[in-house]
Amino acid sequence: MARQIRETKTVKEALLIADAVMQATHPIGEIVGPPGTGKTFCGIAVAQRRGGMRLVAWEGMTRHQLAAEVARAIGLEGPGVVDRLLKSRAEPDPDTRRLIVLDEANKLGWRALELVRYLSDECNLAFLLIGTEMYTRKFTDGRTRDMLLQLGSRIGAKRITTRHMDRAETVAHVMFPKFGKDIDKEVATVFWQYARRGNFREAVELADECLRIMQTNNMQTLTPAVLELAQKWMANRLVAGSDA
Helix, strand or coil: CCCCCCCCHHHHHHHHHHHHHHHCCCCEEEEECCCCCCHHHHHHHHHHHHCCEEEECCCCCCHHHHHHHHHHHCCCCCCCHHHHHHHCCCCCCCCCCEEEEEECHHHCCHHHHHHHHHHHHHCCEEEEEEECHHHHHCCCCCCCCHHHHHHHHHHCCCEEECCCCCHHHHHHHHHHHHHCCCCCHHHHHHHHHHCCCCCHHHHHHHHHHHHHHHHHCCCCCCCHHHHHHHHHHHHHHHHHHHHC
């Protein structure tokens, strides 16, 4: 079942970047930003709306493992898929190239990222890399900067930075779908503030916690009391998580 996509400003920007990547001479772009600002949601939106194949990197993923994941994503099966992928050279063609949405790119080392450059250059694959500031730091770190010069030059300006939602976006894309459109303005403002002023992930978590409390108490309307209790539950959870 496809996940419902909310048309936030950042999602719209991500779709435009994906379109630019698919038509570019060097088809690699990136989505970067702080944790919880909707990067993964943007990647899911691109995969669904632009027919991309979404992969998620893991800590310590090698270039061979990445190549195997890409091979399977584009339909290669059986033994020797990595060698077959690397040898499947094709001329650049925007009409036939396939899009790989690669989330958690910050977990990849420079060798795996250099593989992305090779596959884009030689195998008619497009990539949209998604990561945190730890990913962008690899392009300036003295230990990896020189090895990623070619990749950085191919990305160029094909990048967006995710950010917190403003109050109106938080109401439209998180609160309205969860609670309907009859929401008190002051409650909406407090909700936005509690969600670290529009952090996408925390807004969704806060809304789900409010719904749980409302359902438990057979309530139909989001009230300041419900919001306050939900915020306290979330704060306690964060404290407990920090002690773990």
